Amino acid sequence: MTIPTLAVWKFASCDGCQLTLLDCEDELLAIAGAVRIAHFLEASSDVRPGPYDISLVEGSITTAADADRIRCIRAESKVLVVIGACATAGGVQALRNFRDIDEFRSVVYARPDYIDTLATSTPIAAHVPVDFELRGCPIDKRQLLELLTAYLTGRKPDLPDTSVCTECKRRGLTCVMVADGTPCLGPVTHAGCGALCPAYRRGCFGCFGPMTGPNVPALTRQLKVLGMDDQAVDLVFTTFNTAAFAEERTTS
Amino acid sequence: MTHRSRQLKVSALARVEGEGALHVSVRDGEVERAALQIYEPPRFFEALLRGRKHTEPPDITARICGICPVAYQLSSCNAIEDACGVRVPEPIERLRRLLYCGEWISSHALHIYLLHAPDFLGYPDAVALAKDHRELVERGLALKKAGNAILEIVGGRAIHPINIRVGGFYHTPTRTDLRPLAEQLRHALDAALATVRLVSTFDFPHLLLDHDLLAMQHEQRYPIESGSLHSASGLSFPVNEFSRHVVEHQVPHSTALHATLDGHRYLAGPLARYSLNFRQLSPAARQLATEAGLGPQCRNPFQSIVVRAVETYYAVEESLRLIDAYERPDRPCVDVPPRAGTGHGVTEAPRGLLYHRYTIAADGTIEAATIVPPTSQNQAAIEDDLRRLVAGNLDLDDDPLTALCERAIRNYDPCISCSAHFLELTMDRG
Numbered sequence: 001m002t003i004p005t006l007a008v009w010k011f012a013s014c015d016g017c018q019l020t021l022l023d024c025e026d027e028l029l030a031i032a033g034a035v036r037i038a039h040f041l042e043a044s045s046d047v048r049p050g051p052y053d054i055s056l057v058e059g060s061i062t063t064a065a066d067a068d069r070i071r072c073i074r075a076e077s078k079v080l081v082v083i084g085a086c087a088t089a090g091g092v093q094a095l096r097n098f099r100d101i102d103e104f105r106s107v108v109y110a111r112p113d114y115i116d117t118l119a120t121s122t123p124i125a126a127h128v129p130v131d132f133e134l135r136g137c138p139i140d141k142r143q144l145l146e147l148l149t150a151y152l153t154g155r156k157p158d159l160p161d162t163s164v165c166t167e168c169k170r171r172g173l174t175c176v177m178v179a180d181g182t183p184c185l186g187p188v189t190h191a192g193c194g195a196l197c198p199a200y201r202r203g204c205f206g207c208f209g210p211m212t213g214p215n216v217p218a219l220t221r222q223l224k225v226l227g228m229d230d231q232a233v234d235l236v237f238t239t240f241n242t243a244a245f246a247e248e249r250t251t252s
Numbered sequence: 253m254t255h256r257s258r259q260l261k262v263s264a265l266a267r268v269e270g271e272g273a274l275h276v277s278v279r280d281g282e283v284e285r286a287a288l289q290i291y292e293p294p295r296f297f298e299a300l301l302r303g304r305k306h307t308e309p310p311d312i313t314a315r316i317c318g319i320c321p322v323a324y325q326l327s328s329c330n331a332i333e334d335a336c337g338v339r340v341p342e343p344i345e346r347l348r349r350l351l352y353c354g355e356w357i358s359s360h361a362l363h364i365y366l367l368h369a370p371d372f373l374g375y376p377d378a379v380a381l382a383k384d385h386r387e388l389v390e391r392g393l394a395l396k397k398a399g400n401a402i403l404e405i406v407g408g409r410a411i412h413p414i415n416i417r418v419g420g421f422y423h424t425p426t427r428t429d430l431r432p433l434a435e436q437l438r439h440a441l442d443a444a445l446a447t448v449r450l451v452s453t454f455d456f457p458h459l460l461l462d463h464d465l466l467a468m469q470h471e472q473r474y475p476i477e478s479g480s481l482h483s484a485s486g487l488s489f490p491v492n493e494f495s496r497h498v499v500e501h502q503v504p505h506s507t508a509l510h511a512t513l514d515g516h517r518y519l520a521g522p523l524a525r526y527s528l529n530f531r532q533l534s535p536a537a538r539q540l541a542t543e544a545g546l547g548p549q550c551r552n553p554f555q556s557i558v559v560r561a562v563e564t565y566y567a568v569e570e571s572l573r574l575i576d577a578y579e580r581p582d583r584p585c586v587d588v589p590p591r592a593g594t595g596h597g598v599t600e601a602p603r604g605l606l607y608h609r610y611t612i613a614a615d616g617t618i619e620a621a622t623i624v625p626p627t628s629q630n631q632a633a634i635e636d637d638l639r640r641l642v643a644g645n646l647d648l649d650d651d652p653l654t655a656l657c658e659r660a661i662r663n664y665d666p667c668i669s670c671s672a673h674f675l676e677l678t679m680d681r682g
Contacts, residue, residue: 016315111502200422202414
């Protein structure tokens, strides 16, 4: 049997999701024994040509060249998995989608004309078909390991499609919203982090993006009961998954 | 070979964080141009921070870099607290330092074992290295894991910690929470000691830099989370004068801005920190540095891996000291009510100085944000190294010369996502 090849790719992002693979300190060498890492620039100078059995893609599409590059990667990849909030929802840089890009460019650069960028930051699925999406800003290490193990054993990954609330209850944490009156996006946010923020007595700020079928209007009413004004509600929904939550807020 | 004009090209520099390219042109035996081109797509953080609340920069700026998020979080906390005229109490400052030590250990171990050591040992990556020297890579991973354990317990998560806020923390650990960490760190201290000894045996190409050096200094301790600014040329200034001395300008070939210090090239990072603060290291770390062949200053960028190993040892020791003396703060944070004004904040990220400045309105809305990351400060120094390396090694064939240039860039552990990101090397001997 031939060993499957793994490629890791980066678009506009912070490297945090691919770093999650290197942060599997106990499992990294075992993973490297089970797949052949054929392209992973952050970790290796040994770069091999495609096709690749599985590609992990981090980052969002923000330049015309990157829009072309993702099409080439898709064509060379049997399975394409997008990892993290940038790749699944456009990331924090998607805040530009709702603003004037020329103005953004001139705030940061004295010579904006040197800067090549698209007016939008879009998820990978807006450009090519995607086989699987792993959520999070950053992704969760246990979920990444489950995904890779499932792929290597030829089964479907067992990943939750519920809300952070369900993870919070399973951990037996006291609800920060009920007990402390702390605004929390847990009821509408995709599970995966293990209810990290409530465990540290802070409200969830939605870094795994919206769950399937979230009741955003009900939560918005509750956030206002807790004293958040319209602007504060807008800010909490417009961070790392701003584009995904924007869709949920207009359709719900 | 020396006298002909030639062109070398590497399409992707590996084992660096981010995306960029290098262009070197040699004409008639003279190095005409050495340009580090960063073409990481810009993400416009300074623009998108405007209109946000003064409590938001620690979470938002963390997303500039997955490898050194704590640096972003704490430089932004320092700047916002400065704008609001708040100083956090000493116990919170000590817990911040412990968290930051975690990031230093994790980031330095990642760079030493996974990104840099393969250069010296002749492997393309740590996985290939592990086939011949498994125990060595396992040691590096264990060391990195110890750093991440600090980040997870104190920060909640290794990448983009969630427990940091302006004014302190959301939740502070108990002494009992930290106990298992101390056990893990005692093993890590042995691993860090072995790391210094390992890297000190590497073969270092000869290169002496003549850049100025800029780093923080602190009266009582090796600079990490607080301090003022000092240069090897004798400049001393508080952080609120940073922008009077350090000026960024744009170059056509890069999405990262270039910085100068009073108009001249300078270097930030481990070499600058070590050379300006040797006496602030612990006695054991100083002795270890000396045994490893370092003087009180280090100006060979290829030895930065030794300096990083010494700093890793120091950070493990310092973490153990901080845990040993830990008293849980009365409150996890202090209030930071907003007021109109401008605040400045600086900390020592693993790869060098990281400066943040925010102007906020009376209600806490951010009106302007400026972030000067270490890699943009070091770009000019990296380009100068490349120019001198190529000029001194023109007799090498294209492949080994290109490889030497890539190694020189890796000396700086450049964080290209931070400075704007992928390195492509073009050597034009045209």
